[in-house]
Amino acid sequence: MQVLVRxxxxxxxxxxxxxxxxxxxPDHLLMGSHHPALDKLRKETRQxxxxxxxxxxxxxxxxxxxIYQIELPRIxxxxxxxxxxxxxxxxFIKTExxxxxxxxxxxxxxxxxxxxxxxxxxxxxxxxxxxxNRLRIxxxxxxxxxxxxQDEVSKKYQDEVFDFTFNYEMVLIGQRKSSVKSxxxxxxxxxRHKRLHLVVFTKNGKIDKAYxxxxxxxxxxxxxxxxxxxxxxxxxxxESNNISxxxxxxxxxxxxxxxxxxxxxSEFITSSNITSTIKTAEKNFGLTRGVNLLTVxxxxxxxxxxxxxxxxxxDAKQFLVKLESLIKKKKFWAIASHDAIRSxxxxxxxxxxxxxxxxxxxxxxxxxxxAYSNTNNNIKEYSSKTSLNHVISSYIKPLSxxxxxxxxxxxxxxxxKANVYAKDTxxxxxxxGGQIDGHNYTNSLEALNLSYKKGFRLFELDIIKTSDNxxxxxxxxKHWASITGYKGALPPSKKIFKEQKIYKKYSPMDIxxxxxxxKNNSDAILVTDKVNTPMDFSNKFVDKNRLMMELFTxxxxxxxxxxxxxxxxxxxxxxxxxxxxxxxxxxxxGITDIASSRRIINNQKKLVNEIVKTNINIYAFHLHxxxxxxxxxxxxxESNYFYGMYADKWDFNSTLNCYKxxxxxxxxx
Numbered sequence: 001m002q003v004l005v006r007x008x009x010x011x012x013x014x015x016x017x018x019x020x021x022x023x024x025x026p027d028h029l030l031m032g033s034h035h036p037a038l039d040k041l042r043k044e045t046r047q048x049x050x051x052x053x054x055x056x057x058x059x060x061x062x063x064x065x066x067i068y069q070i071e072l073p074r075i076x077x078x079x080x081x082x083x084x085x086x087x088x089x090x091x092f093i094k095t096e097x098x099x100x101x102x103x104x105x106x107x108x109x110x111x112x113x114x115x116x117x118x119x120x121x122x123x124x125x126x127x128x129x130x131x132x133n134r135l136r137i138x139x140x141x142x143x144x145x146x147x148x149x150q151d152e153v154s155k156k157y158q159d160e161v162f163d164f165t166f167n168y169e170m171v172l173i174g175q176r177k178s179s180v181k182s183x184x185x186x187x188x189x190x191x192r193h194k195r196l197h198l199v200v201f202t203k204n205g206k207i208d209k210a211y212x213x214x215x216x217x218x219x220x221x222x223x224x225x226x227x228x229x230x231x232x233x234x235x236x237x238x239e240s241n242n243i244s245x246x247x248x249x250x251x252x253x254x255x256x257x258x259x260x261x262x263x264x265x266s267e268f269i270t271s272s273n274i275t276s277t278i279k280t281a282e283k284n285f286g287l288t289r290g291v292n293l294l295t296v297x298x299x300x301x302x303x304x305x306x307x308x309x310x311x312x313x314x315d316a317k318q319f320l321v322k323l324e325s326l327i328k329k330k331k332f333w334a335i336a337s338h339d340a341i342r343s344x345x346x347x348x349x350x351x352x353x354x355x356x357x358x359x360x361x362x363x364x365x366x367x368x369x370x371a372y373s374n375t376n377n378n379i380k381e382y383s384s385k386t387s388l389n390h391v392i393s394s395y396i397k398p399l400s401x402x403x404x405x406x407x408x409x410x411x412x413x414x415x416x417k418a419n420v421y422a423k424d425t426x427x428x429x430x431x432x433g434g435q436i437d438g439h440n441y442t443n444s445l446e447a448l449n450l451s452y453k454k455g456f457r458l459f460e461l462d463i464i465k466t467s468d469n470x471x472x473x474x475x476x477x478k479h480w481a482s483i484t485g486y487k488g489a490l491p492p493s494k495k496i497f498k499e500q501k502i503y504k505k506y507s508p509m510d511i512x513x514x515x516x517x518x519k520n521n522s523d524a525i526l527v528t529d530k531v532n533t534p535m536d537f538s539n540k541f542v543d544k545n546r547l548m549m550e551l552f553t554x555x556x557x558x559x560x561x562x563x564x565x566x567x568x569x570x571x572x573x574x575x576x577x578x579x580x581x582x583x584x585x586x587x588x589x590g591i592t593d594i595a596s597s598r599r600i601i602n603n604q605k606k607l608v609n610e611i612v613k614t615n616i617n618i619y620a621f622h623l624h625x626x627x628x629x630x631x632x633x634x635x636x637x638e639s640n641y642f643y644g645m646y647a648d649k650w651d652f653n654s655t656l657n658c659y660k661x662x663x664x665x666x667x668x669x
Contacts, residue, residue: 050067052079058081068090070090070093071090073086073088074090074091122137122166123139123169123234124139124231124234125228125229125234126138126139126198126228126234127227128207128228131145133147133205134146134148135147135202137200150205157202157204159202159208160177160202161178161199161201161202162176163175163176163177163178163197163198165196166197168195168242170196183201184199184211184215186214186216191214194214194241194242195214196237196238197212197215207227209222209227212237213241218262219237220233220237220384220388240389240391261278261279261294261334261392262389263277263279263294263392264278264279264336264389265337265338265389266386266387276292276336278294280302283302283628285302285304287304288308288338289340290310290312290337290338291309291319291336292305292307292335293306293307293319293322293323293334293335294333294334295332295333296332305322306603308603309341310339310342311342316348320348320352323335323355326373327355327373332373333372336369337367337368340366341360341367342365343362343363344364348361349361357379360381366385367384368384369381369388370382370388370390372390415656417639418635418636419656421635423652425455425457425458425652426457426644427643428458428631428650429460429644429646430448430458431621431623432462433459433461433473434447434450434647434648439503439506441479441483443473443475444473444502444508445507446505447506448517452521454649454650454651456650457525458525459527460526460528461473461526462475462530463537465491466510467491468493470511471510471531472508472509472510473509473514474508475530476530477491477492478490480500483502483503484500484501485500497510498510511541515541518541519542525547525566526548527550527569528548528550532552533556533559534556534560534563535563537549538565544563544564545566546566547565547567548567548593549565549569551568551570552573554577557591561589561590567593569593570595571594571595571596572594572595572597572600575594583614586611586614586616587614591616592617593617594611594616594617594619595618597625598620598622598634599622599625612641617643617644618642618643619642619645619646620634620638620642623645623647631645631649631650632658635658637658
């Protein structure tokens with residue numbers, strides 16, 4: 001609380017300004033500061049202290065008396081020697097025992113106090129604008145403002161950050177200016193008292209963007225010169241803020257253990273600054289265009305499936321089938337959109353209406369959208385033109401003893417399956433010759449020798465040409481120069497290429513070296529990357545029957561078939577260029593293998609399953625591109641999709657335990 005009587009007001013009532021009470025500071029702010037006098041006060045029993053330069057004779061209370069909050073208005077006016085006929089609560093207390101009066105009338109006083117607080121609450125939505133040189137926020141009849149700083153000479157406004165603080169009931173309890181660096185640093189009181197913040201950023205005297213939330217898990221971002229947070233926005237954030245930090249008593253009422261999930265959805269423009277994600281205790285999921293469906297199985301494992309309902313009618317149909325099944329089975333699910341969605345596919349809106357999605361059926365284009373089923377299987381939906389953040393809980397019934405026993409059996413079965421896969425040398429391709437001394441992408445003679453010794457029999461080499469048109473093994477010329485220290489013109493000649501040691505110790509290989517090595521190791525198979533001229537390269541390689549080539553156009557694939565190499569492998573990126581039935585096209589060409597990024601299962605799982613059913617082998621590359629998605633992960637979790645993989649390293653002799661990192665229910669050897 002601050003009380004200030006301005007000089008103009010002093011003059012108007014003919015009082016000397018030096019005797020006016022200049023201000024008061026609430027005790028919780030005062031006691032949060034450090035000063036020898038305050039440190040001494042802090043050790044005393046907590047109570048109100050009045051600090052003033054007013055003559056003691058003008059106060060109706062003795063300096064040794066206890067003062068109460070309800071007496072402050074009268075004390076302030078008395079100290080300022082202002083005469084008024086206003087009545088205050090203290091004027092109606094006829095007893096000297098104020099404590100007894102307050103306790104006796106506690107219910108009535110609480111109602112009276114709440115009425116005054118409600119007037120200052122911002123529950124009905126908040127509008128933000130700049131009037132004159134002041135930033136103003138308004139909700140109903142309540143307004144608050146702060147001045148913008150303008151340079152006196154240039155008349156330009158500074159870029160500023162304004163922070164308005166609300167309690168959990170949306171009562172404005174503070175306002176200050178912050179900085180970009182510290183704008184989203186939460187205070188200990190924010191968590192402890194569930195405080196919320198409205199953070200407004202200005203540029204050149206205009207509103208740039210605003211955030212409303214708790215600076216942690218819950219928040220909404222908006223952008224524009226005038227910004228409105230609707231009543232629904234406020235309700236969404238206040239409800240989420242209460243959910244995001246469970247009280248002990250609330251936990252005791254929960255039938256099953258809750259898993260806290262944070263969901264952020266943003267449309268295209270906002271997504272450049274705000275990443276659409278679903279965060280669980282287990283992992284974070286990045287989202288793709290359309291709707292992303294979060295589910296959790298009986299073992300507590302979360303999964304996200306993406307459906308591009310903006311660009312694909314087929315995805316829209318699959319999404320409805322999956323969603324209807326989850327709703328009928330009364331299972332937990334949550335939906336978050338990213339970039340853009342579309343609901344006007346034939347029959348799509350009608351089906352959404354039948355499933356009781358009142359909001360989703362109305363949305364099209366770039367929009368943020370979040371929906372989920374709560375513990376009563378009711379559907380909650382929220383949308384925004386910019387972004388949304390919502391914190392929810394998923395509830396999973398604990399596994400029974402029978403289910404735990406079955407889970408242990410399933411893990412042992414999967415471990416056994418993974419170990420058969422792990423020892424099959426036909427499934428692992430030594431990526432760029434394989435790792436040596438911690439180095440990847442060397443394409444060196446020593447890497448081939450080491451990988452062969454470890455048990456690899458499929459070896460990938462990146463094949464490019466020198467300036468004199470000779471095939472050599474190197475990932476690309478810029479990378480080759482960085483690992484050899486070469487400073488000359490690129491590409492080099494074959495002679496210069498052969499003179500450069502890789503990492504000052506490993507031997508480079510031209511086509512003659514490659515042929516000699518594969519001639520001496522007659523059970524080894526070469527898998528190429530980069531080169532897209534199968535007829536020419538195969539004629540220069542020692543054995544076409546031991547040559548697999550990843551190819552990057554359908555013309556090159558057909559050329560590879562004509563060259564009669566072991567396997568002309570289309571890269572996954574050209575599958576989308578097939579017109580008509582993709583599977584029939586692949587079968588007609590006689591394709592036996594495909595080289596693809598393992599990320600293909602993120603949004604083309606249906607196609608992958610169809611390819612696998614046709615007995616076409618998919619070899620996955622881009623391992624290690626996503627956190628945790630390494631050789632072990634593919635072996636243990638994705639062998640149903642990928643026949644094999646491009647591996648930097650692998651141990652064919654060790655026993656694999658797919659669950660050794662789990663804290664519970666680890667499969668025992």
